[in-house]
Amino acid sequence: MANYTAADVKKLRELTGAGMMDCKKALDEAEGDVEKAVEALRIKGQKGVAKREGRSAENGAIVSLIADDNSSGVIVELKCETDFVAKGEKFQSVADAIAAHVAKTNPADIEALLASEIEAGKTVQAFVDEANANLGEKIVLDRFAQFADGYVTAYMHRTMPDLPPQIGVLVELDKQTDEAAAVAKGVAQHIAAFAPKYLSKEDVPAEVVEAERRVAEETTRAEGKPEAALPKIVEGRLNGFFKDATLLGQPYALDNKKSVEKVLQEAGVTLKRFARIKVGI
Structure with a gap:
């Protein structure tokens, strides 16, 4: 029997996101060598990508990236099969890398994003497929939002303290003011909680x-x-x-005697647009 410890299994799980039994089997085959086990799991993972296509990816994370001057921002949803992988540093680093790529390249839509090169000779789709193989789960990228025409900020909501954000909201005001940051944050929190479908009556x-x-x-x-x-x-x-159904018509979460529209008017700003993404929904 290969010479390895429970700590080796734990380390391999953290490195690859693979299941416990898969890690033990890989360590057995690699005679306790963690690096060889990582390589073996990656090879098996590549072979297993097609097999995972039909599986459900309902867990995951929302990540955001906002410019230092709040002139632009993005939110990205990256999905996986289990919360174990969603909590992992490797999964979240993949999501962060994609968010940075979106901020840099301004893709027109999800198809353009997946087809763009995130590394030399590697498309975002290939990057996701590589994560699929390395983590041993179906990884899906199919939604993002990007604003860059005003004061932009994001609110990220954790439904469980040990999970990464499961709800992300991106909002864009028409201008920067002394009150913009507080108002934008409050409205983004409201959107996260009440999930309006439209901005105004005119948008229905x-x-x-x-x-x-x-x-x-x-x-x-x-x-x-x-x-x-x-x-x-x-x-x-x-x-x-x-x-x-409309954001501007809803009673404001932090003061239900006022509508969201009234709060924005009092702050002297206009909410140009918003995006709300909840993992798997």
Whole structure:
């Protein structure tokens, strides 16, 4: 039997993210040599990439990178199969490297990002595939957000203290002011908690508005309300939908007597756009 200790198994798991039994088997085959075991796991990992394609990647992390002057920022979601890998330094370093690459190259979309070169001769897709092989799990990169046209900041929320951030919010104000940092942070925290779908009424697609109107009309008629009162009731319910679904219409989390729009107005700033990403959703 190969000569290795529990500490060697632990070290190999930390280096590769592989499961305990895989690490023990690799150490057996490498006769206790950790470096050879790492190499063996990497080779097996490359062979196993295709086998992992059908597996579910619902864990992971959101990482952010904000310019020192808050003129730009990015958030990136990198997914994996287990929280064990998500918590690992190697997984998070891969996510951080991708975020830095996004900030540097400004890709137009996820397809452009995956096709771009993160290292000489290596695309981001190949970089992700390499992480897949090294960590022994399915690793997926399919979402990011990047803003660079105002005052940009991010809020990262941990759902569990021992996990990396699972929710990331990127916000962009129209300008930098004395109050911008505090307001942007507060609104980003609000977005993380309440998950608005749209920024304002004007941003809600027409087909969504019409569908909500139909539901409101059918519900009101089913309740037996007078036909003459129908338009007013429907508009009231539609306004309720806008209040719930749009960021500017929602009561502000830190002062529910004011809407988010009112808080921004009082601070003298405009929220241009936001992005909210939750791991796996």
